[in-house]
Amino acid sequence: MTLNVSNLTVHHGAICAVNSVSLAVPTGKLAAIIGSNGAGKTTLLRTLSGLNKPTHGKISWMGESILGDKPENLVRKGISHVSEGKSVIPELTVKENLELGAIWRRNKKELSESLEQVVSIFPRLGERLVQRADTLSGGERQMLAIGRALMSRPQLLLLDEPSLGLAPLVVEQIFQTIRDLTTSMRLTVVLVEQNAMGALKIADLGIVLNLGKVVAVDHADALIANPAVRAAYLGY
């Protein structure tokens, strides 16, 4: 197991947002974490990338404990986080947003290679490199956010609600891209989603979170077929 979380608890002041969560994601697999608003999905993801501090528990990545590590260090260990709400910097150009992802590597050759690769994945970004990010559409911004994360050449990609606020057709595209990237780049992906059906369709395994606790873990297909999950999260 590449990513291992055990008994992780995170508080926001007095509120327990994540309550003794354990999960494991094998290398190259896409795990979808679903659940309703306030289930603790975002807090869990933010704790994995070091943005939130846990109360107790363990997180290990490739056999090494990363609990309490800062985000700026975790990037260097191959963990990239795309936070909720199209995490791009509107004031910067598309190219600058992308360069940001590779800035810690300080290697011009690697940077231009990564840039070429990301542009080949998202040709629309390539056409808009000199534009400011706030001129992009919602879908393009999400591509840019993912592109920025890919510029760090991550092994673990943490995605927080990439479908948020996007048109259904664009959502489908983004999900398909995430699936393709997982397979082609052998990424390990943790995808947090409100859009449970869309996420489970592309995921290898699914984790259902409710009020900060894991209530179901299974193969994504099995979760889709699970009557209780269907009724509570898939709406049919």
Place this chain on the structure above:
Amino acid sequence: MQLLNTFLIGITAGSIYSLMAIAFVLVWRSTRVINFAQAGMALLSTYFGYEAVTRIGSFWLALPIAMLGGAIFAALVEIILMRLLVKHSSSGPIAAVAPIIATLGLLGLIRSLIAMNWGGQDLRILPPVSNTGFTVNGETLVFSPLKLLILITTLVLMALLTILFQRTNLGLSLRASAYAPEIARLSGIRVDLIRTLGWALAGAAGAVAGIFQTVNGNGNFSPDSIEFSLLLVSGFIAAVIGGLDSLLGAVIGGMFLGLTISFVLMYISGGLFFIAPFVILLAILFVRPQGIIGARAGRRA
């Protein structure tokens, strides 16, 4: 000729205000604090410059030494004072204003320390070139070789700062950390370090502003120099005019302020010297509280 003269005096003073405004903006962008101690830091840097001039004898070597001293001092203030303050006053009614009040306290502290070390009397830095105006067609202008040098030096420094911000990885880190600290951290940028660097750059800009303000006046300075109170107020007003968030705005704000004051003094009344900046500040706050450079557009620079 009178018109050109007034214009040149205005942009010279304006370029000094711009430097001070840049210092305000750099600190505001990196830690969201209005640093009223900026004048104290500029004053201290001027003393550094004085020491360097006295020992080395060269104004143009003393200037970078004062900049370095100002930068180091500002960085230390950020590391020792600001970080602790932000950590320990994160909630409650005082949280929002505590750092600002602390900078006011620091301003007083720096002045006292200067008085303890150098005494309260006037010291003097001689300008590197003459401050006697150019003579054109037998008419002596106020605009002098010194003012020309001040103008050129500030423009060169601003060009360097622009290149730093727009063309280098460090500049990209500075901008990203100012706009979106969280995304910057997720991109691997050590935002704490970048914040300190923002303060250091502000300290260096303030040092130049302090020394130029001194030599552009009569060359005298003391812990209670009115010149530095004026520099504090003008820099702050220029930064507000520019929208507080934009380096380009700071330069435009500084030039606007310098020119307006220069024209008011020349064509309306010389007695308005201490009133004009405040009237301009109030007018700006009433008409365009977001500054002349609009809030969002201004964040580009």
